[in-house]
Amino acid sequence: MTILRASKVETPTFHTKAWLVWVVSSVAVVNTIENPFVLPLVFGSLSAVAGSFARPGPESRSFATLVKIGITFTVIRVVLFVATGHTGVTTLFTSPELHLPRWLGDLRLGGRVTAEVAIQSCLEGLRLAAFLACLGAFLSVTDIYRVLRLLPRFLAEAGLVVTIALAFVPTMFRAAAEVRDAQRLRGHRVRGLRSIVPVAIPVLASGLERSVTLAESMEVRGYGRRLEGSARVEAWARVAALAGAIVIAVGSSFLLFSRAPLWMGASICASGVGALGLAFAALSRVVPRTRMRRERWSGWDWMLAGCAGMTAIGAFAMRGLNPAAATYYPYPAAFWPPFHAGVVMIGVAISAPAFLGAARKGMLARADERHPSMAPKAPDSVGVAR
C-alpha cells in the first residue's frame, strides 16, 4: 500500500490522533497569543496545511468555507462596533450621527470613529476567524468518521447520529438543487415565494423518506444492538451515571459555596466521578461494537505530535514569561504591537504538518526511484473482478 501510494506520490497523511493533537495545539496558539503579528502567520500556515493535504470530496472545501465565514463575521463585527463604540483617543474621522430614541436602546450610531475600536474589533473578529480556520483545516484534512472512531464505545452511536445529521445538510442542498432543476424542466419559473412549495415539499418529503430508509437500513444492519441479557445492566448503568452526575454537582457546590472542609467536597466529587466512570465502563461493555483500525502510528506521527506539543508549550510559556509580547490591547491609545521572534516561530510552527508531509513525500519518492520495479502497476480502470 505504501509503495502504491509512493508511486502516485501524493502527500501521505498523518494518524487522526496526530491531527487531533495538532488542531488542539493550533487552537491553543490562537487563544494564548494575542499579538497581531501571529494572525497572518496562522492563516498562512493553516492554508498551507489544508492545501497540501486536501482530499477529494466536498470536505476539502471546509477550510475555504469556514475562512470565508470568519472574514464575513469580522467585517460585520467591525462595522457594528465602529458604529456604536466611541472609546479611544485616536479619531480616524467623524461621520454623521444618529441618536436612537430610548425605546430603541438609546444608542448613538455613527459619530466619532476611533482607531482603537476599529483595531480591537478587527482583532477579535480575526481571532475567531482563526479559530474557525483551525477547525476548517482539521475538517479538510481528516476524515470525520475516523475522528469518531476515537470516541469511547458507548458514545460512538451518538456520535454517528451526529455525523449523519451533519451529512444531511449538504444532501438537502443537493436535493433542493435537483428538485428545482426538475421543476424548471416542467416549465415552472422558480422565483419568489410561490415557488417555494414546489421545491420545498419534495425536498422535505424526500428528506423524511431518506431518514426513514436510513434508520431502517441502520436497524437491519445491526445498529443499536446490545449483548443478550444486558438490558438490566444498561438500565442500572444509566441510573448510576445520573447519580454520579448529581453527586458531582453536589460535591462541587460544597467546594465552591460551603464552608465545609476541602477534603469533604473533594471526596464527594471523587465518588461521583468514580460512579460515572463505572457507569460508562458498564455501558461500553454492553455495546458489542468493534472498530476497524486501519491507521498505524508511525514515527512521522510522533514527530507531528511532538512539534504540535512543543508549539503549544511554547505559546503558553511565552504568555507566562513575556506577557508584553504575547498580548495586545489597543486601549487607551493605539500603538504598534511589539515584534518578537518567538511569536513568528510559533505562528510558523503551525505549518509543521506541511513541512513534515513534504519531507516524507520526498523520501517516498526517492525510495520509489531507487526501486522502480517494486512499484506495482497502476490498478486497471474501475472494473469488475472476474
Next chain:
Amino acid sequence: MINVDRLTYSYPAADAPALRSCSLDVADGEFVLVAGASGTGKSTLLRAIVGLVPHFHGGRFAGRVTVFDRDTRHHPPRELAELLGFVPQDPESQSVVDRVEDEIVFTMENLGVPSITMRKRLEEVLDALGLSALRERSLATLSGGERQRVAIASVLAAQPRCLVLDEPTSQLDPLSAEELLGTLSRLNHDLGLGVVLAEHRLERVVHFADRMAVFDGDRIPISSGSVREVLRASPVVPPLVHLARKLGWDPLPLTVREGRELAAKIRPRLRSLPHVAPTVGDPIIEAKSVRVALGGREILRGVDLTVREGETLALVGRNGSGKSTLLRALVGLLRPHGGSVRIAGRRPSETAIEDLAREVAYLPQTPESILFRDSVSQEISFTLRGRARDPDPNAILEEFGLAAFADKPPRDLSAGERLRVAIAAVLAGDPRVVLLDEPTRGMDYGGKDDLAQRLKRWRGEGRAVVIVTHDVELVAQAATRVALMAEGEIVIEGDVHEILGSSPLFSSQMNKVFDEPSVLTVDDALLALGNSA
C-alpha cells in the same frame, strides 16, 4: 431457514392488505426468486422476512414469520442482522457513512466482529465485488451501479446466512448485473449462502434460482415451486418463456442455450424481416464535441451526437460512463466547458431552462424528486400549466392508464407505479423532444410494454426520444438507434439491429436465441416465423 406462515399484513391507514395469507418456505442455502407485477407486495414480503414489517412500519400483522427459529414479532431486525443481510430497493438511501470502506465495515462494527477479522473480510468482499479500486472513494462520487455494489458488499461482509435483496440489479448495466448475479450464485453454491431475491427483469435471474414465488394481481403468491413449474402459469415471464409458451415448447427453456436447442428445429422456418428504415425528419438535437467536467474529473470527453425527429435513440454503456451526464448537458442542467449543444432549435447555454421546457421533457434518474403534489392529477396539471397548456389532466391520465390513481398521493404508490406517474408528469403537454433517464427501473413487463408502445407512437408523431437505459429488452422493443458510451465518449453508434445483432453481450434474448439481426423481440420472432398468434 425462513418460514412465512399465512401472513396477512396491512400498512397503517391502508384500506387493503398488502399481503393476504401469504406463505413461503425457504430452506437453508436455497436461492428463491420472488416475482410479480409492480405493487403486488414483493417488497412488503421481503420487509416482513427481515422484520422491518411490522417493527418499523406498524400496521396490522397476522400470521407468523420465523427466521432460523426466531419469531420476527419478538426479535427486532437488528437482532436478525447476523442471520440476514438485507439490500433494499434504493441503494442511495441505504448508505450510512460516506466512504466505501467505512460503509462496508459498518455492519461488522455493529455486530462486534474483531478488528482483524474485519480487515480480512473487507479485503475479501472488495475483491468479490470488484470494488478495490473504489475503496477510498466517497460514496457521493460513485455512480448508481457502483453504489449498488457497495450496498451488497456491506451486507455480505457481515457473513449472514441468507441475503434478502430487493431488485439488486435495477441500476446495473447488463454485464455488471450478470457479474453480480454470478457472484450471488457462486456464494450460494460454494458457501451455502441462502438468497431471496425480488426482481422484475426475470431474464437475468430465472436460471440461477432453485425456486420461484410469483404474486398474481390479488396479492397472493399463486405458487412457489420449481422455476419451470411456476413460469408455466406466471403472469410475468421473461421473453424467452413468453415465446416458448406461445409456441407450446415443453419443458420451458430458461437459458439462451436451452432456447437455442429448442429453436434449432424451427430455425429453417425463420425468415429475416425486411428492414424498415424509420422515417426521420430534421436534426433536433445536435451536440458537437461536448465536454463536461464534474468535481475535477472530466466526465464527457468530446461527445458528438445528432438525433433527428422521429428517432428513438438508446444511450447504453456501463455504469459511470457518462450517459446521465450527457442527458443533463443536453437539457442545460450542466454547462459544458467545451463544444456546443442545440436542442429544439435553441442553445441551452443561452436559454432559460423554463423556456426550453416547453419543447423538451426530461425524466431524471430519481423520479420521486419531481413529485410533490397531493394527487396524481394535480401533478399532471402542474406540468400542463408550466407548458402553458389547458390544465385538464383527464386526457393524460387516460392515455397513461393512471385514471385509477388520479386522486392518490403519488408518494404512497409503489416504486414502479411512481415511475409511471413521473413519466406522465414530465410528458404532459406534447414536448417535441423527450429525454428519459432509466425509465424502466423497477417497472414490470406490463409497464415496459406499455412504455415501448408509447415510444413507438411518439416516433410516429415525429418526436425525438433519447433513453438512457440498461434494459436491453426495452432497447430491442423501442429504439431505432443505439449509441454505446464508454469513458465519456460515444464508442459506437448505429441502427438498433446492427448494434444489438453484432454484440454478444449487449443483445436481447430473442436475438441470442435466433442469431438473426432482424429479430429482437418476441413479436419479431413470431412474425418472422409466420406465426402471428
